[in-house]
Amino acid sequence: MAHYTELNIGPVHPSIHGILKFKVKLHEEIIEDVEITLGFLHRNAEKICELNYYADNMIYFDRMDYLDAMNMELGYLTAVEKLMDMEVPERAQWIRMIVAELNRLAARLVGIGAFGLDMGMLTPFFHCFIEREKIQKIFVEASGGRQEVNYMSIGGVYQDFNDKIINDIKEFLKEFKPYLEDIYNMFMHSEIFWQRNDGIGILEPDVALDYGVTGPLLRGSGIAYDVRKDAPYLFYDKVNFDVPISHKKDNMGRFILKVEEMRQSIRIIEQCLDKIPDGPYFNNKAKKSMMLRLKGDGEAFSRIESDNGEFGVYVRGNGTFKPWRVHVRSPAFKNISVVPVLAKGMMIADLIVIIGSIDTVIGEIDR
């Protein structure tokens, strides 16, 4: 008769990125089943959003995927601006694109840095955070906030880009491009990194689609789906970039893909900096004195590509100052649900690596 062990990992554990609990059923060292318990960081942001004015909800969206705050704000605003028939000036849209891509870089740096940390690789973690710090300094210059930026607002952005910010970004990109290759080589030249990741956590494309998985996890299974390409928002149809895919389907494929996407993000930012026009940076209909008097009516669903995948926001208004219902389609929530499939038949030590490669942010899962 087979003998099983049940092991609780979490809720508070240094190597799962946040507070969630895994109940693992083990046969010797082999994982038979994983049960996930969520809700330790649940704040019911959707309910809080219903109680506030449209413009107030930015800060709650900042704190969903707290590493990728710009994209969270963008997702909410794309829906709300559609609801209000609010037009966004061109300059504001280009600025939004730049900060969204910069934030994607920052979130990825934490993602891959912490992923290495899960395997005991301390060095790349520090290098990632040094680079992330530079991005955050740019955000401080633009918005005053480091991580939870609250930079975008309905109809535009909070503050215009001045020449210093644009120069800072250009300088950062120039330094960052070779630096990224250094960080990448640090990972790829590590024998342990290869052994821990090659062939671990295999996700078949049909399973990925069935579970509603998006983002690097889906592209890592060989399906080229990127919202920026397939349903372009902002000016993503006016810049050139590629959607890389990996046919390896495992942790290693996903890691290589994530770094390749960072190179594409750099490409996008460089093109944006060339194309950004002069003009107003917010819509006059949404100036500060009018911010709380904006009404929304009808329903709108918007989706954007955040760091973790397709981030969708459903907003319904009933003609008042407050939204009637806000719903978030959280990519990390879907991605984490596939862990039992990835971990089945693997060793217990591989579970930590698999969670690291999915790159979860609990603030977004629990909302």
Added chain:
Amino acid sequence: MKQTGDIMYKIISESEDKNKIKIIQIDKNDLIEFMEDYKSKGYYLSSITGVDMLDHLEVIYHIHNYDTHEYIEVKVSTQDGKVPSLTKLWRAADWDEREQYDLMGIIFEGHDNLRRIFLPDEWVGHPLRKSYDLKKVQYIRMDSEGNEHVSFNENEGW
């Protein structure tokens, strides 16, 4: 016998939301047939949203075709808060339905494991309902087995 190509469902209305996403409203009894038809056309479930309209509940399904990039919103309204579960069609429906059950109180009939996903099992009420009383604070306590218990008394939890 059901033939391929036979349409077994009736579309009540078609419209567009403000982001140009097609909205199809159907009866909840036709939901499974409708979704089976769209699944065979290559659609996958993207998200489930419940909306409290005071006199009835609306359940909104967003389905997505990865080949044609079509995104469709399917709307179902229910008086008694019950809709058929889609877990037999897509695994993605599992957690989405548990979330909507937990927060909105929609019963998905045919779901094998319809438990609360965020809140403790003993939680009273469904927070996203408009009738939910936000002033009533509930306190959670964990026993030695690791099970969570809910109480309205301040001294019996944190």
